[in-house]
Amino acid sequence: MSSKGVPLFPEAASSFATNVDNLYLFIIAVSVFFGVAVIIAMVAFGIIFKQKKPGEVGERIEGNLALELLWSIIPTIISMVMFGWGAQAFFEMRVPPAETMTVYAVGKQWMWKFQHPEGAREINELHVPLGKAVKVLITSEDVLHSLYFPSFRTKMDAIPGRYSQLWFEATKTGTYHIFCTEYCGTNHSGMIGSVVVMEPQEYQAWLAGGSVGGTLAERGEKLFSELACSTCHMDSGQGRGPSLANIVGATAELADGTTVVRDENYLRESIINSQAKIVKGYQPLMPAFQGLINEENLVALVEYVKTKSPAARPTPAPAAAPAASTATTDGMQTPSATGGKN
């Protein structure tokens, strides 16, 4: 629905969009019922009980306990239905299925940068395959932003200093809006773009065309040696730092005795602020890379470290990408024509 006249709904193009729309319609129905009932009562009483002559007073009615209980309890019950349905829809949106493909999003004043594990990189445009669960790991290089896909009915804030995530499964091919919904300064309203949902084969073809500079993990591997990470983090476990093999998803015991599950946020923090969590048995020798490495390269490193834990990784999309050439690490796919003004 759209274009002609006043549009009421954005396209419903994700697996949970219809559920959200139905929930929305349910709340509208409840609201209209109660709203109209109250307004009719107000107007009708206003007419029926209009003052007939000056000096007349109303009947003194102090209240009615049964009525009070009735109109406290009924709305409570109905609102619990809303709460329950809302919670169900929410968890559907928040908990991705076991099998997902991952895309990284970095918000920056005022653009969205997306990186696909296969190597394709884009700005203000995101290509995704139809019918496949896509997990987006989101962070920000500066202030808060929020990545919003109205047609998928989901959004998540981009928070500097950590990864947040959302997921969706697109159910309709087409091009839909991406908005930034967290105010982020001058060109906040220009921080928009589009998500392009493609048939899976087309998507593979598109990926293949965009993977200049190798996959994300390959870029990460290159950085891993450039930044000399590999001199301490040896897979053999003989280095001064812990081996990074098979650590993702596993629990580690820290020097202070606490334990931590090592996910993407843990990896990110351990690079940027390496002293924060020291694995038991190791010395705090690693330099902090805060300010020395940008979010996009960080993402590449994280992606590379994840490849060292094949068990924890959901099987990636069959990489049609023919690890193209050597060349620069900066194969940047330029967006065709999108909103980002200036």
Added chain:
Amino acid sequence: MLDTLKLPDHHYLNDGHGLKSWLLTKDHKRIAMMYLISITVMFALGGFFAAGVRLELMTPQGDLFLADTYNKFFTMHGVVMVFFFLIPSTPAVLGNFLIPPMVGAKDLAFPRINLLSLYIFWLGAAFFFYALFSGGVDTGWTFYTPFSSFSSNTNVVPTALGVFISGFSSILTGLNFIVTIHRMRAPGLSWFKLPLFVWAHYATSLIQVLGTPVVAITIIMVFVERAFGFGIFDPVRGGDPVLFQHLFWFYSHPAVYIMIVPALGVMSELISTFTRKTIFGYSFVAFSSLAIAVFGFIVWAHHMFVAGISPYSALVFSFLSFSVAIPSAVKVFNWTATLWKGSISFEPPMLYAYGFMGLFLVGGLTGLFLATLGTDIHLHDTYFVVAHFHYIMVGGAIMGYIGGIHFWWPKMTGRMYSEFGARMSAILVFVGFNLTFFPQFILGYMGMPRRYHAYPDEFQVLNIMSSAGAGVLGIGYILPVIYLTYSLTRGKAAGPNPWGASGLEWQTQSPPVTANFTEPPVVPAEPYEYTPHVAREANLV
């Protein structure tokens, strides 16, 4: 017969002349009138910024103002309206003027502190004006970090200090009300004989006293981070940007109730008076104010469902948010039931009361979409939220405040205003308001984000409707300024009780003497006691 009424010879307005007699007054009524003038100026300023925003949004392109200018406009609209108009509005003007006579007292418990609170408010406003004239501020009224702490290069610090300072005026007012209501009630005026207006202000005062210090500390933290580079909210320096949101909303959600609960109190007075009967379920309405005040403190994270908080805490906050919806619903049902078997008349204040109920109803019901997790994820930070809180803040709080002004104006000034003008204004405000904000619900579900300087073409039709409505709404707000000002010199004398209302404040002359009562008021046996005898006397005075 009304023509024979005359203003009393001695009253608080002519008890001392000249600027000094006002600036050094300890009379709560004069302080209230000075607040009235101050916040009316702020309301006009906030309205000016809103007009700029609505003009810009008439076209999809950002073609009227530069993006930075637009961002400053919506920021200063929010800052002025929330901190310098809505928070003081009903308590500082109507509460200040009416709580002492309503409890049968000569003044508030601490008259000097009351005057101090006004000066503090002015000082806070002075900081805001300094920020405004040095170029304004662009962080949004929510001051989210890390944007406000290191990215924005506008006047964040003076604005934040202005908000910080004016917060103390709100704390002092709240403190004054609490003590007054506890200690200064006339003999025989027990808690359950108090007008519901007083109950509402009691609940509001608790929030002011308990909540405002938290936002004050938060502002100091932003200040310290900006000025001295401490890492509190900035992740690069080891801070947590989301911590700010927790602290900010811990105050600012309850602040919503600072704005709306006093207006709910006004409503109870209006509805009781113009139905000539007591409020249905007095104690339920009284306790619902307290329940709202208490629950209001435990729902803050419903502003943060997409801010990366744990889904389980989101679940808890969603659940608690529904719990605050119930007492609000109870109030609406009780007011509606009050109409039953009333003797209803539609003087201008009652028109405002009807308008209030309609708008507050929509505001409350649309809150359900935002408390519900599944729909909030989609609607968060879209125009749906903008529409929802304007229905509560403008449709509710301002409608209640202006309704209250129309109701107590004869008491405050001793004069009646143009009834025709007031009816026009009430209708224009109601129509203009709905035209402005209803389309924004649809825009929000369509996905239009808030705080957008430019937007995709498909949102234009609804935005034009909204801007047109804002024009009507503006006229609705300007009218009262004209006829109320005119009434100050030309209005007919009102007499002590022009509406035949039951509260103690109507037992004294209009305008009252400085000590409020010339003889001790008679405390009725029941709250909102209307007998044919009382009503006839009032109408025929």
